[in-house]
Structures are given as C-alpha cells and as structure tokens.
Amino acid sequence: MLRRLRVAWLLSSALAVLSLALAPQADASQIAITGLGSGYTPAFSVDSTSGWSFTAHSNLLVTELGVWDQGSNGLNHDHDVGLWTAGGVLLGSLNVAAGTTAPLVSGFRYQTLSSAIALSAGAQYVIGASYLDVTQGPDPILQAASFVNTDPAITWVEAHRFQDLGNLHPGLQFPTALGNDEKSFFGPNFRFTVPEPTVAALVAVGLLGIGLRRRR
Structure with a gap:
C-alpha cells in the first residue's frame, strides 16, 4: 500500500x-515588429481597420496586442485591435484605451489578452486596428516604410486595410490585403512567447x- x-x-x-x-515564461515576451524605416503618416478620410499579415515560423503564443503611439505621448483615441486567420476568422481582440494608460514598449502601447492566442508554425495571420477618420483627430499610422524588421519567429507579408465607406461598419472589421509590396499600415503590433x-x-x-x- x-x-x-x-x-x-x-x-x-x-x-x-x-x-x-x-x-511559457512571462519574462520571455518578444515583439513582432522590431524596427521600421522612414515613411509617411497619412490622415484617412474614412474610418478604417488597418494592419498587416505575417507568417509564423514556429508555434507561438500571442499574449499582448498593441498600437503605435507616435511621439510616445499618449493615444488620441481608443483602438480595437484584432488578430485573424488568413481566412478572416477572428482569434481574439481587445481595446487599447486613449491616453497613456496602456504600457508603452518600444513606441507601442500594449494591453494583455485575457487568453493567449496560439499560432501554428507555417500558418499566415492578419493583425489590424481600428482608426478614426481625419475629422476625429486620429492617431498616425506609418505607411510606405523604407524597411520593416521583425522578430525571427515571424515574417511580414503585406499590408491590409478595410475602409468603412459611409461609416456603415463601425468597430473592428477584417482588413483585406492590398495586393502590392508597399510596407504600410504599421499601427498594430503584438507581443508573444515561444513555448519550449x-x-x-x-x-x-x-x-x-x-x-x-x-x-x-
């Protein structure tokens, strides 16, 4: 016995x-987009969900979603940020509040997801954030960057955008690919861990x- x-x-x-x-270890967070070259920051004439797609090279756990804060002095408005499969299935989303409430890491303000999002090696995904039109004092988003550097665990693929013409679709929408090689719409970003x-x-x-x- x-x-x-x-x-x-x-x-x-x-x-x-x-x-x-x-x-996954909490202190092992890595940042998806690690560096961007110079570009320009246009003001959109309509509300939009803007972002970019990427390929994961290993199994990842996305723990935080964030938005670029130009000047690191606070966001002008709230942003919904979402992560989708390449086919448009929303895997998770959250809201990054206006101001300086969200922690600032390397120019981006992040919020922690209530549940980490598991990504599969070899699969493609899309990240996007909601942006207001020019009449509402929107936050800048970088377009036509001269280069984009990423963590080795992912590769940037292309720019994505959904334009809410007529403001008929408020909130977060799946952004479709632009179909060109312009390095644009670097507003959203994410942090992740590689479980080993x-x-x-x-x-x-x-x-x-x-x-x-x-x-x-």
Missing part, C-alpha cells in the same frame, strides 16, 4: 513539474518513466 502511494505521489509530482515546465520544453520538462519525463517502471 505504501509503495502504491509513493508511486502515485511520484507520478502526480512529475505531471505538475511537466505542466509548469511547458508553460525546459530542463524541468526532461526531469519530469524522467520521473514519469521511473514511476511507470516501478509500477510493473
């Missing part, structure tokens, strides 16, 4: 260590093996 209890404890401990080891097994995971697997062998 004592031996069975010991084996059960060993197995439960190993599973607990394994679950902790496989969890740690040494603790290997230890946990070893404990599981020992426990299973002792049960035989």
